[in-house]
Amino acid sequence: MNYRGSCHCGQVAYEVEGEIGEVMACNCSMCQRKGALLWFVPRGKLRLLTRPEAMGTYTFNKHVIKHHFCRNCGIHAFGEATGPDGQAMAAVNARCIEGIDLDSLRVKPFNGRAM
Numbered sequence: 001m002n003y004r005g006s007c008h009c010g011q012v013a014y015e016v017e018g019e020i021g022e023v024m025a026c027n028c029s030m031c032q033r034k035g036a037l038l039w040f041v042p043r044g045k046l047r048l049l050t051r052p053e054a055m056g057t058y059t060f061n062k063h064v065i066k067h068h069f070c071r072n073c074g075i076h077a078f079g080e081a082t083g084p085d086g087q088a089m090a091a092v093n094a095r096c097i098e099g100i101d102l103d104s105l106r107v108k109p110f111n112g113r114a115m
C-alpha cells in the first residue's frame with residue numbers, strides 16, 4: 001500500500017510504501033512533547049516529494065536520530081535513524097499520513113527514556 005504524508009503547510013511531503021500495523025508511542029523527552037505516533041519503515045520505502053532544504057533537522061542525546069521538521073510550519077512529519085542491524089530507517093509520523101484511521105492502529109508504548 002502506498003501512503004502519502006505531509007507537514008501542515010505541505011512544504012514537506014512524501015510517499016511511503018508498506019503496511020501500517022503497529023505504531024510506537026515513545027516517552028522520551030522529545031517524543032513526549034511532540035506526540036508523534038511513529039511507524040518505522042526501511043528508509044528506501046520513503047520517497048521525499050519536496051525539497052530537502054524545506055526541512056530543519058534536530059538531534060539530541062546520542063544524535064543517532066534525525067528529527068526533521070518543516071522550517072515553515074514546524075510539523076515533524078518523519079525522522080531518520082539507523083536500526084539496530086545497521087539498516088537506514090525512516091520513522092514516519094502516522095499522524096501526518098493522509099486518509100488513515102488513527103484509532104484503528106495498534107499503539108505500542110516504547111520506553112525511550114531508558115535509552
Ligand SMILES: [Zn+2]
Pocket residue numbers: 007008009010011012070071072073074075
Ligand atoms: Zn510545513
